[in-house]
Every structure is written in C-alpha cells, then in structure tokens.
Amino acid sequence: MTTTLTFGPPATSPGRATFTALAIRETRRLVLNPVFLFAVAFIVFALWAGPGTGQTEIDTFNPYPAIFLGGFGMMATYWLTRSMRGSEPVVGVTPVTRPARTAALCAVALVPFACGCLALLRFVQLIPVSSPLYGPFSPSARVAVLVGQIVIPALGGPLLGVALGRWVRFPGAAFVLFLLLYGWVSVVTILSMSHANSALVAVLRLFAPFAFFTSTDSGVGVTAWRGSPWFFIGWQLALCAIAILVALLRGAEGRVRTRIIRALGIAGVAALILLVLAALGGFTHPLTA
Amino acid sequence: MTGAVLRAGAWPAVAGVSGAAVVVGGCGAAFPAAATLLLPICFTLLAAAAAFTLDEPASLVVDVTPTGPVRRTGIRAVALLAPLAAGTLVLLAAAVRGLALPWASVGLALLGNVLFGFAAACVVRTRTGEPGAAAGTAVVLVLMAPSLVPQVARFVRTFPAPGAGGLSPDTVWWTVLAVCAVAITVSVGGRNLPPWISTVPISRRRRSYPTVQPP
Numbered sequence: 008m009t010t011t012l013t014f015g016p017p018a019t020s021p022g023r024a025t026f027t028a029l030a031i032r033e034t035r036r037l038v039l040n041p042v043f044l045f046a047v048a049f050i051v052f053a054l055w056a057g058p059g060t061g062q063t064e065i066d067t068f069n070p071y072p073a074i075f076l077g078g079f080g081m082m083a084t085y086w087l088t089r090s091m092r093g094s095e096p097v098v099g100v101t102p103v104t105r106p107a108r109t110a111a112l113c114a115v116a117l118v119p120f121a122c123g124c125l126a127l128l129r130f131v132q133l134i135p136v137s138s139p140l141y142g143p144f145s146p147s148a149r150v151a152v153l154v155g156q157i158v159i160p161a162l163g164g165p166l167l168g169v170a171l172g173r174w175v176r177f178p179g180a181a182f183v184l185f186l187l188l189y190g191w192v193s194v195v196t197i198l199s200m201s202h203a204n205s206a207l208v209a210v211l212r213l214f215a216p217f218a219f220f221t222s223t224d225s226g227v228g229v230t231a232w233r234g235s236p237w238f239f240i241g242w243q244l245a246l247c248a249i250a251i252l253v254a255l256l257r258g259a260e261g262r263v264r265t266r267i268i269r270a271l272g273i274a275g276v277a278a279l280i281l282l283v284l285a286a287l288g289g290f291t292h293p294l295t296a
Numbered sequence: 297m298t299g300a301v302l303r304a305g306a307w308p309a310v311a312g313v314s315g316a317a318v319v320v321g322g323c324g325a326a327f328p329a330a331a332t333l334l335l336p337i338c339f340t341l342l343a344a345a346a347a348f349t350l351d352e353p354a355s356l357v358v359d360v361t362p363t364g365p366v367r368r369t370g371i372r373a374v375a376l377l378a379p380l381a382a383g384t385l386v387l388l389a390a391a392v393r394g395l396a397l398p399w400a401s402v403g404l405a406l407l408g409n410v411l412f413g414f415a416a417a418c419v420v421r422t423r424t425g426e427p428g429a430a431a432g433t434a435v436v437l438v439l440m441a442p443s444l445v446p447q448v449a450r451f452v453r454t455f456p457a458p459g460a461g462g463l464s465p466d467t468v469w470w471t472v473l474a475v476c477a478v479a480i481t482v483s484v485g486g487r488n489l490p491p492w493i494s495t496v497p498i499s500r501r502r503r504s505y506p507t508v509q510p511p
Binding site: 178 | 312320341348440445
C-alpha cells in the first residue's frame with residue numbers, strides 16, 4: 008500500500024477562487040468609475056469642511072452620503088452591470104454562471120459601504136452623539152438614525168444599481184430612478200412636516216430607502232417624528248437583501264432559481280413586517296426637545 | 297425620408313422619461329408645498345428626455361448616407377415637442393391648481409432645460425451614435441447640483457422660486473440658451489470642433505480597418 012503525499016498550499020474551492028477574482032476585478036472597475044470617484048471626492052470634501060457654524064439640526068448635512076455614495080453609487084454600479092451586456096455572447100459561454108458574476112458585482116457594494124462607515128465616524132466626530140442637535144432620541148437611537156441615514160444607503164444604493172442593471176434595458180434607468188426616489192423622499196418629508204401626527208404619513212415617510220427622523224422649527228427645538236430608527240435599519244437591510252436576490256434571479260436556473268424565489272418571498276414578508284414595526288415603534292407622536 | 301428618420305428615433309425612451317416627468321410634475325401640482333422641489337426634478341427629467349432624441353443605433357450606416365447631419369438633426373428636433381408638450385401640460389395643471397409662480401420665468405426655465413438636454417446630446421453625438429445615456433446623466437448631474445448641494449444654490453438658481461442669493465434664473469437661462477445655440481450650431485455643422493472630437497463616431501483605438509487582399 009502506498010500513500011502519496013502532496014505538498015503545497017491547501018486546495019481552495021475553484022468556485023470561490025473565481026468569485027474572488029471576479030469580485031476584485033469588478034471592485035477595481037468601480038473605484039475607477041468617474042461618477043463614483045466624484046461622489047467620494049465630494050463626500051471627502053464635505054466631511055473635511057464640516058457642517059459649519061450655526062447648525063440647528065443634523066438633517067442639513069447627513070443626506071450627503073445617501074445622495075452621493077448611495078445615489079451616485081447606484082448609477083455607477085448600474086453602468087458597471089450594463090457595460091457587460093455587449094460582451095454577453097462571449098462571457099455567457101464561460102464556465103462561470105451569470106448568478107456568480109452577479110454575486111461578484113454585488114460584492115463591490117462593500118466599497119461604498121466602507122466609505123459610508125468612515126463617513127459615519129467622521130460625522131460623529133464632527134457632531135458628537137451627545138449633541139442636542141439629535142433631538143429627544145436616546146443615545147442608541149441616535150446611532151441608529153445615523154447608521155440608517157449614512158451607512159445603509161451607501162450599501163443599498165449600489166446593490167439596487169446592480170439589480171436594475173440586470174433587469175432593465177433602458178440606459179437612463181439609473182438616473183430616472185434616482186430622481187424619482189429623491190422626489191419621493193422630498194414629498195413625504197414635506198408631508199411629515201404638516202402632518203406630523205399621522206400614522207399613514209409616517210408609513211409613507213419610512214416607505215423609502217432613506218428617511219429623516221427629525222425636523223427643526225427655526226432653531227426653537229428639534230422635533231423627533233414618529234417611527235423607530237432601529238426597525239427602519241431592519242427594513243433597509245431587507246431592501247438590500249431583496250435587491251441582491253432580484254439581481255441573482257436573472258439567469259438563475261433549476262434549483263437555484265427556486266431557492267432564490269423562495270428567499271425573495273421570505274425577504275418580502277420580512278420587509279413588510281419591519282416597515283410596519285418601524286412605523287409603529289419609537290415615538291408614537293412627535294416629541295420636541 | 298422625414299418619416300423614416302423620425303420613426304428611427306428613441307421614442308420609447310423620450311416618451312418614457314417625459315412620462316416620468318409628468319408624474320413628478322403632477323405631484324408638484326397636486327402638493328403645492330412641494331412644487332418648488334418637484335418642478336425642478338420634472339424639468340430635469342424633461343432635459344434628460346431631450347437628450348435621448350438623437351439616439352441612433354444604426355449610426356455607423358446612417359452617418360455615411362447623403363443626408364447631412366444638419367437635416368437629420370433638424371428632423372430629430374421634432375421629437376423635442378414631446379418633452380415640451382409634457383412640460384406645458386404640467387405647467388397648465390399647476391396653473392389650474394392655483395400655484396403662484398412667475399410663469400414667464402418658469403416657461404423660460406422649461407425651454408432652457410429642454411434645449412440644454414438637446415445641446416448636450418448634439419455635442420456627445422459627434423462622438424457616439426447613442427448619446428442619450430451619457431448626455432442624459434451629465435445633464436441630470438448638472439441640473440440637480442443646486443438642489444443636491446446647497447453651496448451651489450448660493451451661486452446659481454435654476455428654478456424661479458423665492459429665495460435669496462445667486463444669479464437670477466432668467467439670467468442663467470438666457471445665458472444657457474445662447475451657449476446651447478452656439479453648441480448646437482458648431483456640433484451639427486461639424487466644423488471648428490476641437491481636434492479631440494471626431495465627426496464620425498469611430499473608436500479612437502482603431503483608426504484603420506483590416507482590408508481583404510485579393511488572392
């Protein structure tokens with residue numbers, strides 16, 4: 008009986024190695040995308056310059072990461088995904104499946120997510136959590152508000168861009184969706200100012216990938232609106248999961264497709280529950296501090 | 297010939313984006329408190345719709361036909377009526393709802409937005425057959441800058457809403473109209489373009505094509 012000993016690095020799964028190589032390649036393409044570079048440059052400048060003196064609320068400053076890392080990141084990943092359409096006949100016959108390529112594209116969202124985390128740290132340095140600008144929220148809820156407004160949109164926007172790029176052929180879809188989301192958030196925020204007590208308006212305000220939780224009335228005090236920031240983070244993460252699953256669904260076949268559809272159903276139900284909890288939780292009426 | 301050039305236009309894109317603009321503008325008319333936020337978004341979408349009017353998937357063939365770029369662009373400019381009509385519809389709805397806006401300035405802003413999108417498409421069309429996506433994105437980023445970045449709004453206002461500081465929207469749009477007229481004339485004429493802009497959309501990496509030698 009003979010035994011063959013092999014020396015060298017431990018064997019890695021070929022699928023994982025391919026995924027890693029693809030993810031690194033796509034990440035390199037994202038960080039060289041001019042729209043994404045502009046977004047990061049603007050965020051760096053805005054955070055370096057700071058919010059300026061005379062700030063009466065955090066809401067004048069914290070939508071920037073959501074707009075630039077999330078919104079512009081969505082446009083960048085949409086282009087990244089669409090740019091491979093022309094070479095699909097060639098890429099389609101390689102041993103790598105389309106869901107694997109989509110998963111590699113989704114992995115690039117970690118870059119804007121990391122940028123969002125850094126932006127959060129700088130924001131907390133500029134406006135400490137103990138500041139009265141956050142309104143009547145508890146310290147943990149203040150952190151939740153910031154995570155939901157700065158970090159999660161930076162992750163979700165690029166994931167939405169990948170899903171959009173996989174399913175929509177229209178080349179201007181990303182900026183149209185960006186404008187529609189911007190318009191929606193603006194409308195529901197204005198509605199919340201005039202109908203702060205309404206539960207329906209609270210649901211509408213939270214039925215978005217980004218939401219404000221406070222408002223100020225000419226520096227008199229900061230009013231916290233209805234809604235739980237912690238459950239809102241759950242709703243946002245459920246939206247991220249839905250975006251990934253919808254992106255992966257394109258080109259999936261057989262058992263993988265069935266599993267993705269099942270997971271999509273579960274994520275949809277979870278998102279709905281978390282949205283209701285986000286609207287019903289937290290303060291049940293506006294509170295001014 | 298006019299019918300054929302018009303039929304080849306990217307009508308689904310122009311109509312779709314104009315439709316989205318009508319929805320957003322309609323919401324602005326329905327919620328007067330949000331009108332000054334939503335009408336600029338509506339106009340930006342109309343500018344983006346105008347940027348898709350020159351999309352020509354068969355540009356490699358069309359660009360070498362005897363029909364010149366001036367005539368082709370002139371025919372395609374008819375498609376601008378779609379975003380202009382959509383914008384007019386929104387403004388009519390806003391007027392019916394009783395919104396108090398400086399209508400002459402708002403009309404000028406609408407015209408300026410649409411022409412700005414078209415001018416961007418004309419300039420990008422000298423480089424590629426389908427300028428819509430690139431020109432549309434650039435137009436959206438430029439026009440939304442005052443809304444997204446308050447520091448920009450201190451210097452330039454693109455919508456005639458009450459507010460302090462910055463150039464007046466009328467000045468901005470008259471200037472934009474003049475610049476757009478020059479840009480369209482130069483890019484469609486194909487003369488006096490900067491040397492880095494080629495008149496035929498051929499990849500810069502490949503200036504020559506392989507020829508088949510007779511046996």
